[in-house]
Amino acid sequence: MxxxxxxxxxxxxxxxxxLMARILIVEDEARLAALLRRGLEAExxxxxxxxxxxxxxxxxxxxxxxxxxVDWRLPKQDGKTLIEHHRASGKSTPVLMLTALxxxxxxxxxxxAGADDYLTKPFSFEELLARLRALLRRPQGFERSTLYRxxxxxxxxxxxxxxxxxxxxxxxxxxxxxxxxxxxxKDLVISRTTIAEKVWGSIVYVTDNVIDVTVSxxxxxxxxxxxxxxxxxxxxxxxxxxxxxxxxxxx
Ligand code: CA
Numbered sequence: 001m002x003x004x005x006x007x008x009x010x011x012x013x014x015x016x017x018x019l020m021a022r023i024l025i026v027e028d029e030a031r032l033a034a035l036l037r038r039g040l041e042a043e044x045x046x047x048x049x050x051x052x053x054x055x056x057x058x059x060x061x062x063x064x065x066x067x068x069x070v071d072w073r074l075p076k077q078d079g080k081t082l083i084e085h086h087r088a089s090g091k092s093t094p095v096l097m098l099t100a101l102x103x104x105x106x107x108x109x110x111x112x113a114g115a116d117d118y119l120t121k122p123f124s125f126e127e128l129l130a131r132l133r134a135l136l137r138r139p140q141g142f143e144r145s146t147l148y149r150x151x152x153x154x155x156x157x158x159x160x161x162x163x164x165x166x167x168x169x170x171x172x173x174x175x176x177x178x179x180x181x182x183x184x185x186k187d188l189v190i191s192r193t194t195i196a197e198k199v200w201g202s203i204v205y206v207t208d209n210v211i212d213v214t215v216s217x218x219x220x221x222x223x224x225x226x227x228x229x230x231x232x233x234x235x236x237x238x239x240x241x242x243x244x245x246x247x248x249x250x251x
Contacts, residue, residue, distance in 0.1 A: 020177050020198055021066040021136055022046045026056030026082065027098065028074050036069065039125050040132075044160065044173035046201040053077025060086050065093050067135050069128075072099040072110065080113045087114035094135035096128070133158075148183050150247045151232045153222075155183060164222075174199055175218045182235060182245035191242040215243060 023045050027033040030051075037047045048063070050056035053074040060068060060082070068086070070079040083095055097115035099106055110118050117131050137158055148155040152165045160176060162169040171179065177199040182190060196206040199214075219235050232248025 020044060020046045020180065022048070022064070023132070024048050024050065024056065024059055024063070024065045024068045026050045026053070026060075026068065026070045026074060026079065028052060028071065035125075036128070039129075041201060042173055043129065044177045046198065051075075053079065053082045057082050057085055060091070060093070061089065067094045067096065067132060069096045069098065069132070070115070072097060072106065080110055083110070083113045083115050096131055096135055098123075148180075150183060150186070153233060155180060169221055171218070171221060174214050175221065178214055178218055179245075182243060186245050186247055187250050189238045189241050189244045193242075195242060 021044075023040055025033055025036050025040075025047055027036065027049070028051050033049050033051070037049055040047050048059055048065075050059050054076045056068075056070065056074070056079075057077065068083075070082055072079045074082070079097060079099075083097070086093065086095070095115045095117075097110045097118040098121060099110065099118055100121040107118055116135055119128060119131060147157070153162065153169075154164075155162045157180070162171055162176065162179065178195065181195065181198050192208060192211055195211055196202065200206045200210075215235060215237075222233055222235075234246050236244045236246060238244055
């Protein structure tokens with residue numbers, strides 16, 4: 001068994017490269033921003049929230065997001081300008097624009113500025129999710145693997161679905177996110193801090209107990225479905241460090 005310290009640099013990079021889909025919400029209406037954040041996190045996304053156009057541009061510049069949700073009317077700098085600056089800096093992050101203005105002129109201006117899609121307020125959260133999924137499916141500069149296979153276990157990241165021998169595994173959003181993180185970093189030890197950050201989006205509010213409970217429940221679900229058969233997948237506890245997923249072919 002290797003310790004975390006024995007990991008080679010490329011492996012450590014891989015650990016930091018595989019993230020849950022990370023979304024930046026730029027919205028000045030506090031209630032709407034909070035609703036979006038809560039809703040998206042319940043779906044397993046990791047989110048950041050910016051309250052004005054400057055903060056949004058700063059965060060979008062400094063971090064890598066899988067998608068941006070940008071309100072049109074924002075303090076300090078409007079959403080259209082933010083999107084123009086973002087595109088001018090060479091970034092191709094998909095952008096979903098929110099607007100309260102239901103007229104053709106603004107929609108066209110938003111799309112011209114570089115938004116990929118728009119939603120007119122008020123909108124249903126389900127519709128926002130559907131639009132977001134569609135945006136995340138579009139290929140960006142690099143290919144993102146949408147399928148993970150580990151023996152008979154298949155994770156379809158596009159559909160956010162996990163199957164075992166064709167049967168759907170019923171996972172809660174955090175269990176799915178955890179499995180995705182471990183599966184995409186197979187055989188590598190993932191620290192509790194990384195798990196808290198990538199799965200819960202915070203290292204501050206997540207206790208070790210919450211992580212342990214989620215791991216136990218995930219282990220149970222991977223085991224349950226097989227009944228007599230073996231998935232060949234195990235999630236090892238690496239004492240004092242974190243967890244590691246191993247497949248049937250792992251040494
Ligand atoms: Ca606004």
